[in-house]
Amino acid sequence: MTDPAVPADRAEPSDRAAGALILAGTPLGRISDASPGLARALADADVIAAEDTRRFLRLAADLGVDLHAKVVSFYESVEAARVPGLVDRIAGGQRVVLVTDAGMPSVSDPGYTLVAAVAAAGLAVTSVPGPSAVITALALSGLPSDRFTFEGFPPRKTGERTRAFGALRTEARTMVFFESVHRIGESLAAMAAVFGADRPAAVCRELTKTHEEVRRGPLGELAAWAADGLRGEITVVVAGSSGAGDAPPDDATLLAEIAALVAGGKSRRDAVDQVAATYDLNRRSVYALATARR
Structure with missing residues (x-):
């Protein structure tokens, strides 16, 4: 039963009598980074919406969680179709836990549309806080972290990517990007061309995993280092503009x-x-x- 001294929006997810959407952060790498709250939320769930059901079931097994919930897929292509049914379940008093492959749901991962729909319906949304690649990379980068902007994945097409970076050329805040292993070399080269080859940056690869690597340096050097591609999950942190001496694009x-x-x-x-x-x-x-x- 919920402690009456604790506001309803601060109650533990597992203590809720009414239905709720619970955003559950999952480890970036090490299973030992999972919180006790994650295991409890999974064990108490009525429905678990997972970006990759097979990967989630491995996680649950590694955590030793005895699942009683219905597990459904919730990835980009099916997200819109799944939302109405999940909202109905929450309205009916069920606890729906949303998990993505790593980190917090809805941060460049499925989840935003479900959160918006549940909130619009006047239903409860809460979370089991967990790891975030954005914050972890920012902290490890050695770049100013008092003010930053998260830009997600840059556009895939060359022209669109260049324009996106161009719009950020005078951004004063530290910038954080995600990028795929297949495009990291091109993206770093484009960043060096638009932001300037001397702009400080850090490439964070495989955070919290066995082969974790953080490479710091000017964008020009990082672009040359990554020209042949990299492996693993990648987060790029780029220093903001100093406001003076920014080189124009070549x-x-x-x-x-x-x-x-x-x-x-x-x-x-x-x-x-x-x-x-x-x-x-x-x-x-x-x-x-x-x-x-x-």
Whole structure:
């Protein structure tokens, strides 16, 4: 029974009489990092929505949890279809625990739409706090952590990725990104071209796992180091702009972005205007560069 001295929104998930959505943080690597609260929430759940059911069942077995819950998949492709049914279960008094493959649900993982739907229905949402790759990498990076921005995964397409970095070129806060093993070399090279090869950064790989590695240095050096690809789960932390001396993107980067905008349907003139505005460059100089290389 819930302690009447504890506000309802602060009660332990396992103590709730009414239905609730419980966001459960799972270990990034070591099973020993799992909290007792995670095992308790899983054991007490009526339904467990898991990003990868097979991976979750291995986790539950490693934790020694005797599951009584119905386990359903909850990954990107089925997320929208699953939400109404899960909301109905919560409204009916059941406890639904959401787990993703590692870290906290809804942080570049499935979960946001379910949280929003449950909250909109006036139902309870709580959590079993757990590890976060964002905070762990930020703390290990050695870069300023008093103010930061989490940018998730950069766009996959070259032009879109360059534009996304361009919009962040003067961001003063430390920036945290996720990236896949297949695109890390390209992303670091694009960061070096847009933010400047000397901008301090850190690449954090396989956090809390056996082969954990944190490589710190200027973006240019990190891009060269990762050019042939890396293995494992990767988080990149990049220092914010100092506000002075930020190098403008090189000509190749500007031309690539203009070409991408033109390929996307913009006129060359509009593409030049957008690129010049993004990087606060003289429009005539950018236009001269674009026409000279045609």
